[in-house]
Amino acid sequence: MQKQCEPFDLTLYKPKRLLGSNIHEVYEVENTQTGQIMALKKISSTTIEGHLSTLNEIDLLFKCRHPHIVHIYGYNESTETTLEGKTRFITNIFMEKLDESFITILEKNKINPKLFKKEELMELIDSVLSGFWYLELKEKPHGDFRPGNLMIKYNQKTQKTMFKIIDVIGAQKLYLISNSKQATENKNLEYVAPEILEAIRQEKFNCFINFHKADVFSVGLVFLNAALMEPDFKNEQLNQGTNASKKKLEKKLAVVEKNYGSEIKTLFESMLDNNNKTRPSFDELAAKRKLVFKQSYEIEEEEK
Secondary structure, eight states: OOOOOOBOOGGGEEEEEEEEOSSSEEEEEEETTTOOEEEEEEEEESSHHHHHHHHHHHHHHHTOOOTTBOOEEEEEEEEEEOTTSOEEEEEEEEEOOOOEEHHHHHHHHHHSOOOOOHHHHHHHHHHHHHHHHHHHHTTOOOOOOSGGGEEEEEETTTTEEEEEEOOOOHHHHHHHHHTSTTGGGOTTGGGSOHHHHHHHHHTOTTSOOOHHHHHHHHHHHHHHHHHHTOSOOTTOOTTSOSHHHHHHHHHHHHHHHHHHOHHHHHHHHHHTOSOTTTSOOHHHHHHHTTOOOOGGGOOOOOOO
16 A cells, blocks of 8 residues: 655744745754754645646655655645735645755856766766656656756765755646746756757647656756756757757767766767657666666555
């Protein structure tokens, strides 16, 4: 029997500090009974579609227990009435507290430029591929991966850095994003695969798209960010599938080869293939990297 995400009693949690408020407010909170520290993500929506999308995110993340995917503990729901008399849905998501966003590392690198060591980059690659391979095996595409959705957790005892994937929104919400009139102006489209952009341009929202392979392209661009330690690829248009974007990618991949060798360059090149059919799956990439799926990742408990 599959374990369900349970509602939490919000009154048991004391806010300690604001962690971020870029799109949604995120707080560090403490359980007043156990002392456990968590992150609380507060999401509000004035539409039932937006609210259901949030619940979908909670369901997706809760059922994915993997060392490189952020863990959801529970949630809390409420409603309030706006000044205009509309209902606003409030959802608080209780999750594992992480330490730093990958974007923060990129921003710091502007001040003190420094590339990853090759072994550090390979650790990042294997950890993120492992998480996405798990999502692919579970048939749960991410749908919105970019540098802001890669977080870092530091273990003070072991001095080990753990990379964590956040905001697994899934194909359902990606369709909602794509089906909006403002989609082409959405600031988060720099990392979506070319086939997604093409579907948006042609307004073919019901066409078949392999969302896992679309995720492969997005992860490839984030890896390119990591390898070059460049700021977020905003306005670079590396995912357009045009000759100009291909030339930009070729130049960046040449730098990757110079700094890290042909193996990593070839890996990135395959992930950034504009053709969804010839682009590798996460399963194929995991086989190349000789990753091992561990049954201990499973959260689904079958009734004996």
